[in-house]
Amino acid sequence: MTTDMAGREVILPDHIHRPLGAAPPLTALLYALDPELVLALNIPFSPASDGFVDPRMSTLPIIGSSMGHGRQVNPETLLQLQPDVALVWLNRFMSPGSDVIEKPFRTTGIPIVYVKLDTLEDWIAAFEYVGSLVGRAERGKQLAAYIRQSLQRVSSGLAGIGNKQQVTVYYAETADGLATDCHTSFHTEAINLAHGYNLYRCQPKTMMGQERVDMEQVMLWNPQYIVAQDSMFTRRAAADKRWQRLSAFLNQRVLTVPHLPMNWLDRPPSFMRALGIQWLANAFYPQQFPFNLKEETRYFYQLFLGVDLTDQQLAILLDSDQAIKGDE
Known part of the structure; x- marks a missing residue:
């Protein structure tokens, strides 16, 4: 059992090995924690990105996103991927419970965890929370620390x-x-x-x-x-x-x-x-x-x-x- 960043209690497996990012920011978060955690991409990397990302990314399926324009995630794809959990983007435009977001996951029985990423500051807690969730707690803390430091550096540097x-x-x-x-x-x-x-x-x-x-x-x-x-x-x-x-x-x-x-x-x-x-x-x-x-x-x-x-x-x-x- 975990409490997600929307305050919902969610029953999850004891160990999460196959998390799915249901929108590009969540897939990016997983990639930074560990590229091996990425099951699929919402949108492909451009060919110009070769050498800047793990070569495995070019072999992954493109599944679309649970929100926004373009291709939407469909239940058949989800069943093929068999994720342990879907990480869903919580922001000011989408409220938990929205059919637009949750319907594909409800029909497949995949648990949903909302991750708040409305601002850059939200990434501090998100890295720590998801890092702990997927067994990358120290890595999550390390990345969160950089986000915190960069915000502080800019804020103090431009305080005048x-x-x-x-x-x-x-x-x-x-x-x-x-x-x-x-x-x-x-x-x-x-x-x-x-x-x-x-x-x-x-x-x-x-x-x-x-x-x-x-x-x-x-x-x-x-x-x-x-x-x-x-x-x-x-x-x-x-x-x-x-x-x-x-x-x-x-x-x-x-x-x-x-x-x-x-x-x-x-x-x-x-x-x-x-x-x-x-x-x-x-x-x-x-x-x-x-x-x-x-x-x-x-x-x-x-x-x-x-x-x-x-x-x-x-x-x-x-x-x-x-x-x-x-x-x-």
């Missing part, structure tokens, strides 16, 4: 940045740059933690986000920084005079998010944000938050992913980091 000193940020999520997310969305949490002022002030309408805005509004905002999720955006915007007139482009402050093997900030929102917030904090406030990006990236990838980055891998990984400070 008041509201009036915050840099203004536009989050461009698509190739055309005109989809973004509210400042209160979990999709933009990393920007907030790095003390960036997200110019799109609102409450999110859906879990998936990527709300549309028009170019005129972006020009009125005239952000000091643009954080871009799609490298195609930076190439297209380079040929568009409207984007080129913005402060972020004039001062070469367009940051393209590194994404191998998982995105550093979002989609999926994972433990990678512990590195991502430090990258952003340094890009936004280099004087207040000095940071050796290459050294910390090597350490982080070895700790969380078990990868000793070569110089070539590091160059490939950070090639999308187009952060150039205008005052340098």
Whole structure:
């Protein structure tokens, strides 16, 4: 018997050997604890991720997710995998008991454990809880400690940045740059933690986000920084005079998010944000938050992913980091 992170009592086997991540953040969590715990992927890793993840990942079935867009988990697949337990994503948009989440598991008799992952801070308790659940308690504590330390490091380093000193940020999520997310969305949490002022002030309408805005509004905002999720955006915007007139482009402050093997900030929102917030904090406030990006990236990838980055891998990984400070 265990009490999950939704406060539900769940009967589980004495020893869990086959946990299933029912959504990408949960599969990422299992992978960091031990790649051998991963039974299946919700979405495949991109071919560019070869060398950044365990080769076994390319042999695993793709099962979809219990929430979000795309392929949904189906009972037949679950019966084939025979997991001991399904780890389900608990967040502000989904309440325990939802048929959308639980129906496939109810029909197969697979117990469900909810794991709260609404914020980066939630990963501290989640690593410790799931680590204990699957027999990786010490590993879970080790990873939780890094998340805690990274949050403390950024918070203390930027403690002197008041509201009036915050840099203004536009989050461009698509190739055309005109989809973004509210400042209160979990999709933009990393920007907030790095003390960036997200110019799109609102409450999110859906879990998936990527709300549309028009170019005129972006020009009125005239952000000091643009954080871009799609490298195609930076190439297209380079040929568009409207984007080129913005402060972020004039001062070469367009940051393209590194994404191998998982995105550093979002989609999926994972433990990678512990590195991502430090990258952003340094890009936004280099004087207040000095940071050796290459050294910390090597350490982080070895700790969380078990990868000793070569110089070539590091160059490939950070090639999308187009952060150039205008005052340098």
